[in-house]
Amino acid sequence: MDRLIFSEAQIEFRNQFRKWVEKEVAPFHPQWEEDKQVPKAIWRRAGELGFLCPQTSEAYGGLGLDYMYNAIVVEELCRVGASGFAMSLHSDIVAPYIESFGSEALKQKYLPKSVTGECILAIAMTEPNTGSDLAAIRTTAIADGDDYVLNGNKTFITNGQICDAVLVAAKTNPDESHSGISLFMVDAGTKGFTKGRVLKKMGMHAQDTSEMHFEDCRIPKSQLLGDEGSGFYYLMEKLQQERLVVVLGAVAGAEAAVNLTVEYCKDRKAFGKPISKFQNTQFKLVEMATQVEVARHFVDRLLVSHVKGENVIKETCMAKFWTTDMLSSVVAECVQLHGGYGYMMEYPIAKAYLDAPVQRIYAGTNEIMKVIVAKQMGL
């Protein structure tokens, strides 16, 4: 079914981006999986072609477009399983914090280079002892003269090795809970900031998910984003968009898994006929295609509401847990329909199966999504 929510210009953008992904990203992704990171050169190339930070305003070198363009980018990357290229984290999650809450000097410093891909962004909230409970972070940023001094450890940080700057959540007042948290921009190479181990993961091997350490890391006060003590509230304000990234990717990933399984089942023969002719195979594929179609309609509605600036936090949390659960069950069923080949890494469905579970964990776990929805329902 045609998705009528996209304008002609957006459809053209999708065509251009899809062509580029098929030519310059997808064929090289298996090598990046081996390397455990995406090369910086491809970021520069994406910047050169105008694919990074489409929302960033023209004053800072961007195109000042709406979130529909970001949505196209995440869908197209997920369509080909390019799970290591964290463009969306850079463009849709970190850059908007800088543009919304940063001083003019911080915007000038980071945004133009984020648009060109010269500055790759990361965000460091999670710590070894806490993820869901952000207010319990222990990293501190204590004011000292014209500086803040950061101490603490972060983990599971996407773009952890290749980032040029990281947005760090730290406690400026360790005695406070939510209102003790502030956000800072820390440049790679700052004394006292070290990038730690690249973590060995179940899937998403091209993503350089890493630890980060801050030891008496001194940064000027001008690196504070917005107001001291407002960090938690800034993070909450932007979560709708962060979760939509995962939701859009989950639906696109599930659709891709169904499509490639349909092709496989038409091709593979058993008992003298294609396995797509068995009623069980047909029913499974029909059920999965239906789930994708239903999800797509709900998610497209959310996308339009988000672009209009509406508050769809409750519905986005619903979509986050439902679509990522759906993705996990779809890829598992698709592996089954591939038989033994589904278990072989040379088949894309095996990689999709390993990339899927984390969608239920990051950007707020699916359990936390239900906690939020329950609150919104007045329970």
Ligand SMILES: Cc1cc2nc3c(=O)[nH]c(=O)nc-3n(C[C@H](O)[C@H](O)[C@H](O)COP(=O)(O)OP(=O)(O)OC[C@H]3O[C@@H](n4cnc5c(N)ncnc54)[C@H](O)[C@@H]3O)c2cc1C
């Ligand atoms: C590949 C990957 C990339 C990531 N990238 C980043 C990144 O770039 N930056 C960053 O800051 N973080 C990142 N994360 C971290 C991610 O956001 C956290 O892992 C996630 O928020 C969960 O936190 P946790 O791992 O500490 O789990 P915990 O918070 O310890 O949760 C463990 C379990 O307890 C459940 N639970 C916790 N609280 C409740 C509750 N109140 N009610 C019901 N159940 C609950 C959870 O749902 C989960 O099932 C990444 C993680 C991964 C795996």
